[in-house]
Amino acid sequence: MDLGRLVLCRGLCGFTVAVPGAAPRHRGCAGDRAVSLQLLPDVYTSELRAGSLHDVYTSEPRAGSLHDVYTSGGKRDEELVLPINSSLSVTLHQDQLKTTTTAVLSKDFTADRLWLNGQEEDVGQPRLQACLREIRRLARKRRSTRDRDSPPLSLSYKVHVASVNNFPTAAGLASSAAGYACLAYALARVYGVESDLSEVARRGSGRACRSLYGGFVEWQMGQQADGKDSVARQVAPESHWPELRVLILVVSAERKPTGSTAGMRTSVETSPLLRFRAESVVPARMAEMIHCIRERDFPGFAQLTMRDSNQFHATCLDTFPPISYLSDTSRRIMHLVHCFNAHHGQTKVLWQAAYTFDAGPNAVVFTLDDTVAEFVAAVRHSFPPASNADEFLKGLQVGPALLSEELKAALAMEPSPGAIRYVIATQVGPGPQVLDDPHTHLLGPDGLPKLGA
């Protein structure tokens, strides 16, 4: 679900003008609310992968699967969506990557409905339903005192949700996480729920709980069987490391890799390496990663990021049947980064770029602002755009850079023209942004998608 921004419109009842050709979808005023938030797909850096383990699962069309919480040793309620290890992510900036979502509640709606990029989707999807149920449950429990003067929204009201991306789809980014986080946040606002939304978002899409914060966010796996302590917290705000740059390398739509018929449940059940990783490797790495971020230690951050990405994919391969997310292009990108770093090892600090891969072949590469131009030049050199070279780089402006002959020699790779479709340059960003401009609404006064939304 590509949910990114929910439109907050107080007094939506003002929109009960009848739309020609369609029966008015909502009437009355009090009680109708919609919330708009701007969110973004999140990208997982350290690959301390509870969230991504879970997300790997959600990207597969399987419902109701959950990996066990290893420490408790027991099976968990499949709806709780609890991870087997903690994880950390970096929230990206919405100027480059955002989705817009409008959600409207109305007593006149007869059913929950969902539109993604103009297409109506199945709202019965278990994760969405779990998210809705959870927010409605919280709303019943905890009404905010802020809106005491407004009549309470009936919890039986149905919701319409519409969502659109501002970047090309099929980028393979973590849109579902952003979506559920946004939905959770929006519904919470609408219902006046002010409690920790980690649980709501988490039940929709595990790592979505991290999308509720900007900057650097940790998802603490928690120990309790009921998951109450499995929450997200901000490790450092987006302003903490302004030099950090993030490049998303979107690979060409190659033949679909062998995919993951296994799913993450199977990983936990069949991979000895995964259990060992969760129990013996991740805890220390989490602490180390948090330290690197707080100290702005790029070399440490870079090495940990790459090693953990690789270890995650190693455990996918150790699953039976195996899961393969990395394509040949993914591996060539990894090789490029290692060559780039090794080259710089001669004259400068060794670690200048770091890759990480989620549940797909697209790469996320971290650099500092003083290196990003040279790295983009190296990417162009090894992965020359097949066409439309002007459109190869999107997002933040990145100046041109010349590659030294030494670096070209270090990048001793046969070029792969067109293997990378485009690159999005971005940086660390804030969490959900509430917007009040009604022109940004994706749903019209009738609760249906506006033309072109």
Added chain:
Amino acid sequence: MDLGRLVLCRGLCGFTVAVPGAAPRHRGCAGDRAVSLQLLPDVYTSELRAGSLHDVYTSEPRAGSLHDVYTSGGKRDEELVLPINSSLSVTLHQDQLKTTTTAVLSKDFTADRLWLNGQEEDVGQPRLQACLREIRRLARKRRSTRDRDSPPLSLSYKVHVASVNNFPTAAGLASSAAGYACLAYALARVYGVESDLSEVARRGSGRACRSLYGGFVEWQMGQQADGKDSVARQVAPESHWPELRVLILVVSAERKPTGSTAGMRTSVETSPLLRFRAESVVPARMAEMIHCIRERDFPGFAQLTMRDSNQFHATCLDTFPPISYLSDTSRRIMHLVHCFNAHHGQTKVLWQAAYTFDAGPNAVVFTLDDTVAEFVAAVRHSFPPASNADEFLKGLQVGPALLSEELKAALAMEPSPGAIRYVIATQVGPGPQVLDDPHTHLLGPDGLPKLGA
């Protein structure tokens, strides 16, 4: 080194006929010996990978690297070539895969020399020298009583070795193992050494020690620091499981994968998963694998084989910098096997084919004789030969088979024309074969390669 067969010719001194245009290279009779053996590249099934860990290393142009023996906790003499875990392999039949090697000792040779497929190679290669030194040391220690009537060969004699493959090179098969095993065996015969040749072969190319036996062979890692107990032993002879078939899928020479700049030493140093694997996973798997072989339990054998192949490659990926041997074609082959097995799960026993990958993208697939034809048909279907369809299948005859519509549907993969260059069908084979036919010698009476050798 592609050493496979050394020519045993008693009384080679009979060849002291002068060759026109070349000075006679050896004269006299007593003392000149050459040994011929037929060996074969070996392929590692269970991927219980001490041997292949080591071999991964030897396939890299690095000398003198060795992984620690994990249990002893100390660094080993780099020449001892000791593994961090035990391993098991299946020796293949030389009718399908063999290399021929001739070795000649003569007091008239002025230097050790080596020819591979007609090209002279560097005999100073450390592993070859280690092998030679070891056999000469053993010869000094233990002279066989068999040749008491012959004057002892001087251990200062130099050796000429020539080797040729009977299958196309660049098949990525474990030729170095066969080569060193052959050399060890041959030199031992020449020098009358009858002790366990594990050590000699092992020091040339770790897993070569397994090539000294036919059938199913275990390389016991051993515990001693001096490596004396790191030896190979036969688990079951080649006659034990006559229904077993082995298919070698040679993939096209795709762009070279990112390769392993790291090497196995780096794996041991940087991969937490590898240490865990060696210590906590392999021992039990070895026992289980030996049990499956002895019981001819194909489903058990198959699952273990695939899981261990995957785990090996998982630890390669967990190395830093990472090592990637599997290409996209490799993964499509894995997917094919899983689909093939899942399909059969409806009506027959589930596990009917098993893949394993060594330090390269080529696949080795095990099936039983009642399934091999159907599997080959499935390979042709998903990986149609780009050209020369007649030459696609080499080795043992495999009859045509029709794929059912259900199976075609199960193999729901976009075909990859030409991704597999050819397939070699073979079976379990015996160990070294001594041949006495002088016509098979690759070196002439002058000790130089014959024309066309």
